Amino acid sequence: MKILLDAFSPSWVERCALLVLIALLLGALAAPLISPQNPYDLAQLSLSDGRLPPGSAASAGQGVQRYWLGSDDQGRDMLSAILYGLRISLLVGLSSTLLALAFGLSLGLMAGYFGGRLDSLIMRLADIQLSFPAILIALILLAVLGQGVGKIVTALFAVQWAYYARTTRSAALVERRKDYIEAARLLGLSTPRILFRHLLPNCLPPLIVVAALQVAAAISLEATLSFLGIGLPITEPSLGLLIANGFQYLLAGNYWISFFPGIALVLLIVAINLVADRLRDIINPRLQKQ
Amino acid sequence: MSMVQPLLEVNKLQTQFPTSSGIAKAVDDVSFSLAAGEILGLVGESGCGKTVTGFSILGLVDPPGRVVGGQVLFKGEDLLTMDTERLRAIRGNRLAMIFQDPMMTLNPVLRIDTQLIETLQAHQDISRAAAYDRALEALGEVGIAEPAQRLRAYPHQFSGGMRQRVAIAIALINRPDLIIADEPTTALDVTIQGQILALVQALCRERQMSLIWISHDLSVVAGLADRVAVMYAGKIVESGTVRATLDHPAHPYTRGLLGAIPALHERGSRLLPIPGTTPSLLNLPAGCAFADRCAQVHGACALPPPDFAVGHDGPSHRVRCWLNHANSPNRIADAAP
């Protein structure tokens, strides 16, 4: 009962999470416009500005006047690196999730709606995929594929789709048994129409929550893989890679190289999780009945 | 007023649920009393507050819902102000309840014997072996064949009707003085409903046990109860003996209900439904909540309706309506600005 009320009067934590998330998204989107430096352009960096603490003035770097969050060993402005890293992390997380969502959703819908052989086939495939922890599959896939944004997206896609296929299927199974689907069939509507106009919108809400949570999970997984050294290449670092690279400097007291990306990553993931959690509450069917 | 103290006396009970869109007055100013051995039928349509009334009596209203006023005197003691341990000792012991959905009332992961025995042990200092014997007996009483075997079973191994019998056995096991039965047959098939009704009826007669039978089905109550109370939007709008109330319904709502039952009509004829829909319990009007569906609505209905006895069956037949009220409603209405 209490949750019921909570859902309608959001707490400040969740409101903050939403704001933070929006800010991070905007920051990532606008990274090329707002960041003082293009951290990927080696010509813009200056080794002599390497490992400067936050707030240091730049001596030679182009575009940057002050390293507000410090600089890394290559003289890269950490603020710019974090904004770009955020972009990559989000790109990886979002695109892999969206791809997996689209693919898993279609398979799950078909499996749930048509049942029978098709269902068994898809579900056995999904079972097999799910019977193995995501990190292992990603690890092995990446070891096989090599590094790169496209590759890590592929790997994350491969570990996620089954999840959606499964969730969609169970939602579709529930929805399919509901009378409105039968009514649609009796009314002579075509199968694609039933699938996409009737079944899909009703299977979507739980999936959106799952997907939102999965974005966070994918970002975290990408960071972990990058940390293990098999995710992204060093030159276009995601947040995870920034953390991994900066970690060796932590002991040396150059905390900012690892710490700020870490904070950004944690903020991002916590914000996504909080917002998704709230989303779940909002579209919880139990609460919707009211 | 009867000389003997009634077994249960509910006075101006009020239970409310705060929701985001306002306070739902689920039970509003409900009063009734019950003598030992008496069967009261509490009827009304879905959402009118029957279940909440039952829960309020036993102190089972879930937060944020709260009993905000009134008294529930059980053998003279007010259950609402009692300390929790004392209330717990009465609950399931002197005062038991049966729920609507037999599929949900038994804990699916505990064996039947556990669920019976824990009820005994919660109230009596009794050995497991003795409790087991009592459980066996109790199952036999509700007509379950081979009780010894059945005791070791889990609820899912029972059909709906049998589960409801088990629930009844649990409610009966401490030989309570009063049972509140919340639509225990609604989820069951007709033939099984008949079985349960027969069982309950026999048990009440044998044990001089009181019963509050909550139902939305007037015909069931008509066959079972001594007295009936009709609820509408959280209030009791009419109560009295079954015969008086159903033969001479005084409240337009009661009349409407009777008119809507197909079985009471000639086949194929037009039924006489009550127009409109049941109101939301949020933002109820100050006056009669039934006014906007009532065929006999008039000016006075905007005022809180009076609660008075109509003459058919002595003082026990009461109605809450301006219609037929001794003080001419029109006069009052005219007097109002």
Add this chain to the structure above:
Amino acid sequence: MLVFLLRRLLQSGVVLLVMSLLVFVGIYAIGNPVDILISPEADQAEIARTIAAFGLDQPLWTQYLIYLQQAVRGNFGNSFVHGTPALALIVQRLPATLELACVALILAVSLGIPLGLWAGLRPASKSGRAIMGLSILGFSLPTFWVGLMLIMLFSVQLGWLPSNGRGATTELLGVPVSFLSWDGFKHLLMPAANLALFKISLVIRLTRAGTQEALLQDYVRFARAKGLRSARVVFVHVLKNILIPIVTVIGLEFGSLIAFAVVTESIFAWPGMGKLLIESINLLDRPVVVAYLLTVVALFVVINLVVDILYSLLDPRIRLSDQAD
């Protein structure tokens, strides 16, 4: 039960085939392990000889078929790097990983369930909210980052716990374990906590959700209506019901604990099979990678079996012979 076992075995067989094929193709695509292993001073003849000795001069599919043939006879190949049977290598490392995972699981259950129960029973209280807030954090923080922070704090700054390694082990029934000696326990604590963090949060959330769900159920209300004491209502009626989903999820998560041990083992230099896997991937030691998969799949079969048995014990409605879904 039999059906269930068979289904599992069939499924695992397919997993194994697919994954081993993937590993074969993948490692073939990455490159030749001999290139990495061989001393820079070796000449071409030496390189060719080594490649032939490993059978890497054969076409890929021949290599795979030979491997399958051998595997059927119980020979899962020798490690390229270690020169010893790959499976034995993994099995040697298994106890360390299992111990880590088990301790993490115990932590997750023994902390997660009580906290989740508390938060579920008092969702509105300060403590309930605090628990949920922390669980969101635990849910979100990437394991590796937390591991690094733990080392920074407890080893470097405070110096309370050793930063890495397994420490002293004691033999228990012939298996070396850490938790019996103080030194071993100190070494175990941080990696286990790190590994458990995510699961603790998961269990808290599951328990809380389950508790709140259960509290709305009629059978709980009925239990209260029977006059049971609230302790009995919570610890018997509620707990037993929420244990069912928790056990299932935990069982499945045990698999992912073993998988995630890869990360934790890398950070804490815990000599488990996850660390061996990473090393083997880095050295393209194909037989060990395949043997790791084999071991993990076998473990999963066992875990799933145990979960299903537990499940059927906890939930009388389930019979093991039931359908796949």
Add this chain to the structure above:
Amino acid sequence: MLPPDSSRRPALLELRQISKRFSRPLDLAARLAQKLGAAISAQTVHAVDRVSLTIGRGEIVGLVGESGCGKSTLGRLALGSYPASSGQRYWRGEGGTTAIDDLPATQRRAVQLKMQMVFQDPYASLNPRLRVGQAISEAPLVHGLITAQQRDAWLAQLLHKVGLDPSLGERYPHQFSGGQRARIGIARALAVAPEFIVCDEAVSALDVSIQAQVINLFMQLRDDLDLTYLFISHDLGVIRHVSDRVAVMYLGRIVESASTDEIFAHPHHPYTQALIAELPVIGGHRRDYQAIRGEIPSPLHPPSGCHFHPRCPYAMAQCQTLARELREIAPQHWSSCILDGGGE
């Protein structure tokens, strides 16, 4: 055997010896286990067992029976929502002689469109994400029964017909009460101008006061549109009120069928008798409940012979083995009890 057709009306839909079995096939692992000697077999439910039924044009046939006896399945078989395991359906509307499922595709679709359904659950039977106006007008638009320009006027008219304010078309289902949703469900079925409607517990979920409104609506629509109903309910009171003819089902079989007046006046089958004994009467008298004994058997393992024999007060030795077909024991009155008309 003749289908029990007690009406004097021309037939509209005829079901002949129709059956539905639900079974879950064994998967590879299960089959392997079976080979290895495990006692596993596919479970089969005979939800509907060789039922024949003819429904006359303009008739309301009531179908009663306990939960799980196969009423809904029979209704869906009639509509063709479930493929029959055996048996045939015939659409006699245009004097057809071919089984519906053997018709050419276009013709079959046209016939199917003439058969619609009104569902029990007023919540689940409406797509929560479609405005009710869309839900109602979607099919007619798709099938070209109306044009987009006509839609609004047409919709207003239809909503009015089922007693709803035409302005409500822009709302979503959750904004309606149960009774209103039931009306929307009816409007949706009516949108494609059907001739035959299966009402599966269409009023069971409604409060008495609302139920009466909807029953009135059904009756009125039949008169206005010359509709034919298969009216499924477990509520004998409702069935008695609306039906012209009643069929009583027990565990997948029709055990008795006769005109409403006849069956309520002279129930023959012991099961029908027991049901009718439970018919509510409000005479203001306390009554003594005398219930039929026993539980409803599981359709997975139905009793042999006459399915009712374990609960039947008149059961004889024969009943355990002999499952008798329906036979006409009085004009237009069919029963399968062995007591009616003696043994063979």
Add this chain to the structure above:
Amino acid sequence: QAQELKVGLSSSPVAIDPHFFNNDAISALCSHLYEPLIAIDAEGKLLPTLAVSWRAINDTTWEFKLRKGVRFHDGNEFTAEDVVFSLDRPASIANSPSSFTTYTKAIVAKKIVDPYTIQFVTATPAPLLPNDLTRIFIVSRKAADKASTDDFNQGRIEAGSGPFKLVKFSKGENLQLARFDAYWGVKPAWATVTLKFLPNDPARMAALLSGDVQLIENVQANLVAQFKANKDLSVFEKMSNRFMFLYTDHRDRSPFVTDKAGKPLDTNPLKDVRVRQAISKLIDRQTLTDKVLDKLGVPNANPAPPGMFGHNPRLKPEPLDIAGARKLLVEAGYPDGFGITLFGPSDRFINDEQVVQAIGQMLSKGGIATKVQTQPMASYIPKASKKELGFGLLGWGVGGGEPSSPLRGVLATTDKDRGLGASNWSSYSSAKYDAVLIEALRTVDDQKREKLFQDAAEIAINQDYAIIPLYNQVATWAARKGIRYTPRPDEATLAQYARPE
């Protein structure tokens, strides 16, 4: 007398069978338990160990005098038979990922003259045999006869003569050792030693800081200054013989070479020596070693570092000269520069990723738009050796006391039959160079050979810019105060070289 030493190693060796896997980390580990005939001392020079002296009797025969009175851990005495057994054993190991036969196959006959004198006959002149034999550990024949690698790893046999005996080898965890009291040489200061395998850098650093270990190797570059300032720690450094350079593609077409817009180029600019020289001039080696490597590098243009046999003092690190580089590029026909991808490993050398990026920065500023790609060794080496990369960073540990291995492996024209140029990823080919090198490899006379090595290096590096030399790594160790470590140019960490102060 201190009792126990715990050491954190940056590798995780897979065996302690000295003949199983030719790998630096394993050899360093084995050096605690076993000894070769000739060892390498802390200055990179040959050090008589189980052999007391050696000489070439003629062009194809070497004679070794063996040390008397040496006992193996199993109590047996060391004689020439053990030498024969140990030199034969590598060829008998089936599953070796990298065999030691590289060093033994030159020997065609072994003659035991007396128990303490042995002669080796080679088919062709083998001037480098003593250097090669520094790689072969001698084991007790009696103990190791028929022993498998597993027997060695499990400690089932005691075949070594080194200063420590094996207590326990736990793969992936540690190696536990105990002092060998009957050791013939200087006895180590530690009764017991535990070598912990801590490949994760921060973990190893943390282990030292928290006192879990008293000595570590390979201090994280950025921590060296801080460790030096830490009064609880001491740091030991030594210029390593690991020579770092860029290989440049000499083929007509090279992958990843583009014009500035990213379109592949038809001709490979790297083929032009002026371009290679320009690249060399664009690299600021001092900044590289000072800033990027935190001083853990010394600019060097010579495969043989100063002090090593074959060092050529005429080869000097190219000074930074951006204007000169531009001029050369203009001359070569690339006034606007071109685009290229620089590859490098990500997990092998000190700050390898940072070095590659920094070089990328320097080249980009000089007009050569450089993209940078790093990857783990596991994928880098196989690709590079298939010559799929073209332009990248490589390091070469020049062991054995002279520079023959890089000269032979990296710079010689690839020639399978002669075993030359196995790692020539530049595809550099110069007949002049090859001739000088081949001559050097069969010259037994030390002085002549040294001169030939110097000439060869000069041709390839100073004249042809076949590779672009960068720097030599500086190897580091750090210990808790009170422990002194004698640093070694081969980067090995040997407990016997650690002493309490």
